[in-house]
Amino acid sequence: MIKHSTPAARVVDVAVVGVGTIGSMALWALSTARRRSASTLRVLGIEQYGTVHTHGAFTGESRLFRVAAKEGRHLTPALLEARTRWLELGRLAARDLLIPAGAIHIAPSGHPDLHAALSAAEEFDLPHRHFDADDLRRQYPQFAVDHGDEGFLDELAGVVRPESAVFAASRQAQADGAEVLYNTVVTSLSPTGTGVRIETSAGAVEAGHVIVTAGPWTARLVPGLSRMLTVANFALAWFMPADISAFLPARLPGFMRDFGDMHAFGAPSIDGFSVKVSPHLHLPTVANPARRPMTLSREQLRWLGTQAQRIFPSLDPEPVRWSVHPDSQSPDSRPIIDTIGEGRISIAAGMSGNGFKFAPVWGQALADLALTGASPWQDAEFTLAHHADPVG
Ligand SMILES: Cc1cc2nc3c(=O)[nH]c(=O)nc-3n(C[C@H](O)[C@H](O)[C@H](O)COP(=O)(O)OP(=O)(O)OC[C@H]3O[C@@H](n4cnc5c(N)ncnc54)[C@H](O)[C@@H]3O)c2cc1C
Incomplete structure (x- = not known):
């Protein structure tokens, strides 16, 4: 009798689930950290569609980018930093990503x-x-x-230019050592005590840390967030x-x-x-x-x-x-950027029609949370505690 053994799970340090707007920027930030520290950090992106597709939140030719934050003055430094990074990504990709x-x-x-x-x-x-x-x-x-x-x-x-931006960040991340599985659907995430087991349509992955940037699909993957999104x-x-x-x-x-x-x-x-x-x-x-x-x-x-x-x-x-x-929409239109699963799963969701301009910085915030457990870009308004009780 032929014995079928379960294929071994692929093992990585950080997995990014959903390589759209914020996920591509998180991959870029992680792979930049990998290159700068000459580390062997294993970074894997998993995307249910192709590099650029029409199903998510990011297509439609253009996204308005502003620096003076009408959403609250305190967000202006994040937008100034985002501008620097949009220009840097444009230079790296030799594309006019930000039309000034x-x-x-x-x-x-x-x-x-x-x-x-x-x-x-x-x-x-x-x-x-x-x-x-x-x-x-x-x-x-x-x-x-x-x-x-x-x-x-x-x-x-x-x-x-959103399609070019997602393409550029994904390609830059791959050039700096990240891998991406395209046309691969993540079906579940289970903390294991030492990491997170990710079931996908192409087999299992074991990750030390998972970043969930599934945009409009987030509550389907993390049902606990369905009352906030x-x-x-x-x-x-x-x-x-x-x-x-x-x-x-x-x-x-x-x-x-x-x-x-x-x-x-x-x-x-x-x-x-x-x-x-x-x-x-x-x-x-x-x-x-x-x-x-x-x-x-x-x-x-x-x-x-x-x-x-x-x-x-x-x-x-x-x-x-x-x-x-x-x-993905949160009740007060503030994004959710926080961790769950004993700090092993970082989430960015609830971008509420406003996430593109901030994307390189929210990507950096997620990379920081995955690598160090904290980020200077994470605001108290972005926490799950704030969203559970926005006036508390
Ligand atoms: C029409 C429109 C206009 C907008 N205009 C502006 C604007 O002018 N300025 C601005 O700053 N913002 C704007 N926004 C907001 C901004 O575009 C979004 O907030 C941002 O794109 C959200 O990014 P995201 O990463 O959360 O989602 P997405 O970009 O959709 O990325 C999520 C990715 O996760 C993948 N995924 C989901 N589930 C799974 C799974 N189970 N397995 C594998 N992959 C998965 C998806 O396929 C997708 O690629 C606008 C939004 C829209 C819709």
Whole structure:
């Protein structure tokens, strides 16, 4: 009789589960630490799809990058550090990952987010401009500006190219010694006392430490987090302007536009013919990313076009393309960056529509947690204790 023995598990020091936005940056940070210390740290990424795919939170051509943090001034140093790392990764990959177009926020006077960013810029002495409605009309004639609007331009901001960024970080990590298993699904994680056993569709892995960066799939892999995480869906849409030259990065920054009854964000034209304008469309949250709505109705597309034209009157209101993407959402939109499993499993989740700009720094925070158990980038607001009791 032939005896079938269970194949031995592969053994690594740190495994990163989910090599999307934050996971690719964690792999890059770990492999950089490996190279700098000339260590033999065994680092393995495990990704259920390919290097760049359309299922996760990171696709859609561009992500707004800001430095003056409207989410809280204390997050500005993380964004300054992220900027340095975006530029470094772009240099290493010989790709323009961060398009330095700046980012403008236009809103009715006194908007709290605009003023939070303005005070962050003042506190950290960041280059910026503050416009009244007349200045805005002169400087940015593409926008419809209402009497009483004001604008804040974050000059160190810009637009990140997300597909290229994930590709670049993954490849850089591999060049520095990390391995990645693509098209491999992680099905369970079990602490063993000395590490974590990872079951995958391609066999078992034993890791000293596991970093979980599974984005919208996190609660499915770590069910204990399901009461803190939902899957939010965001729609992106692109429109054709009458004169494309006014919508190229040399003349149009990344932007946020508030009207009191509507928030929108977007980016200058990257494809050279259309501009991304994404008015916030309320889409249902879901527990399972696979069950998210993938199509928009004629009525939703018409609403997006009407709102886009409200921002830029010269746009044709018919979207030339559009897409829907999931992100993991926490109740107060603060990310979760913390450890469980006696410190052997680090988690980053709940990026809440805001995680891309921070990604290289959150990747570093996870690498720090895996290698030393603590990180200067981990904030008390990111802990599981905060999310379990946000006002406590
Ligand atoms: C439409 C949209 C617009 C946005 N705009 C901005 C913006 O302008 N600026 C900004 O800063 N942020 C923005 N965000 C937010 C930002 O893009 C996300 O917060 C960020 O991409 C989340 O990264 P993540 O690593 O958590 O998830 P992902 O990038 O989705 O990575 C998760 C990865 O884990 C893999 N995975 C999951 N489960 C498993 C498993 N069991 N086994 C193996 N692999 C697995 C997935 O396949 C995926 O590759 C936006 C988000 C969306 C959706």
